Amino acid sequence: MHTITVSHPNGKYPILIGEGLLAQAGDLLVRAGFQGRCAVVTNPTVGRHYADPLLTGLQTAGLDPVRIDIPDGEPYKTLDTVAQLYRNLVEAGLDRRSPILALGGGVLGDTAGFAAATYLRGVPLVQIPTTLLAMVDSSVGGKTGVDLPQGKNLVGAFKQPEMVLVDPAVLATLPAAEFRAGMAEVIKHGIIDAPALFESLEAGRYDQTWMLAEAIQVKVRVVQEDPFEQGRRAVLNLGHTFGHAFERLSDYTIRHGEAVAMGTVCAARLAVRLDLCPPDTADRITRLLARTGLPTEPPPYAPDEVLAAMATDKKRRGRQLRFVLPRGIGDVDVFADIPEAEVKAVLGEG
Structure with a gap:
């Protein structure tokens, strides 16, 4: 088992990486001082594979778990879903020391995490991500939230988990398209601050557990x-200013990771147009994403539509959009005052 400790202003928590951790969750919670009632929040898709092993482990450790299902998918990452979840938590008798275990992908972790941040003004949260994207990105760092009709993640809270349990074995049932979507975030992290990870992915030589940890x-x-x-x-939003707009315009039929892949290529091409990075950097990024099976050309939305969708992006400052752009592999920064014509030109390159 590999342990990464995350420090934050109010303390610290472990990210545990290792096969078989799902069944050990109960023992780990008891060792952390939890007892009695807890809630496993999942969805039917994930629940049919992994809820029973998790619930059995919790019961064996002496905990009293209840399973709560919420609908699967980005269209249900809403305040309505959270309101129903509150009602379920009240009916289940959870108190302020009762942990919520978020068993699922990024949408579920964000939604259950927001409920944990706000139910009874905050209850303990354990993240158990079951998608590659959630393992390397959304389960770490304490950001939770839901969407509004006007845009993604416009309502949310910072909620640090008690622990994050990453069991690579659960990736065995992840559909290939979802795994590829998660690889977009892995590649993004390589571009941001891990040249060795990016180069290993380029060479096709890496161990999955090492890749997750990196x-x-x-x-x-x-x-x-x-x-x-x-x-x-903000650098973690590489590809997201474009990507969130693509997702919104598609009515969330484009997977988040696919949108990030297209958005990352757009960001790299924009950086080349602005003389911030050499063309070879953008070419390397595009080749690796394409070889992973991810889309690299922007969807065929009119540039004006994409810019309008960006207008509610939560990363903006006032009316000013901000873009995370690469200077090189392992070197990115945040830029504002980007000429609108340059953004439109990149969108037209596809």
């Missing part, structure tokens, strides 16, 4: 430096 370490380094997204943490 990608997670990038997120950990950034969020420890900037736990509340006041500065450096």
Whole structure:
């Protein structure tokens, strides 16, 4: 088992990486001082594979778990879903020391995490990500939230988990398209702050557990430096200003990782147009994403539509959009005052 410790202003928590951790969750919670009632929040897709082993382990450890299912998918990452979850938690008798275990991908972790941040003004949270994307990105760092019709993640809270349990064995049932979507975030982390990870992915020589740990370490380094997204943490949004707009315009039929892949290529091409990075850097990024099976050309939305969708992006400052752009592999920064014509030109390159 590999352990990564995350420090934050109110304490620290472990990210545990190892096969078989799902069944050990009960023992780990008891060792952390938890007892009695707890809630496993999952969805039917994940639940049919992994809820029973988790519940059995919790019961064997002496805990009293209840399973709560919420609908699967981004369209249900809403305040309505959270409101129903509150009602379920009240009916289940959870008190302020009763942990919520989020068993699922990024959408579920964000939604259950927001409920944990706000139910009874905050209850303990354990993240158990079951997708590659959630393992390397959304389960780490304490950001939780839901969408509004106007855009993604416009309502949320920072909620640090008690622990994150990453069991690579659960990836065995992850559909290939979802695994590829998660690889977009792994590659993104390599571009941000892990040249060795990026180069290993280029060469096709890496161990899965090593890859997970390296990608997670990038997120950990950034969020420890900037736990509340006041500065450096914005670099984790590489590809997201474009990507979130693509997702919204598709009515969330484009997977998040696919949108990030297309958005990352757009960001790299924009950086080349602005003379911030050499063309070879953009070419390497595009080749690796394409070889992973991810889309690299922007979807055929009119540039004006994409810009309008960007207008509610939560990363903006006032009316000013901000873009995370690469200077090289392992070197990115945040830029504003980008001429609209340059953004439109990149969108037209596809």
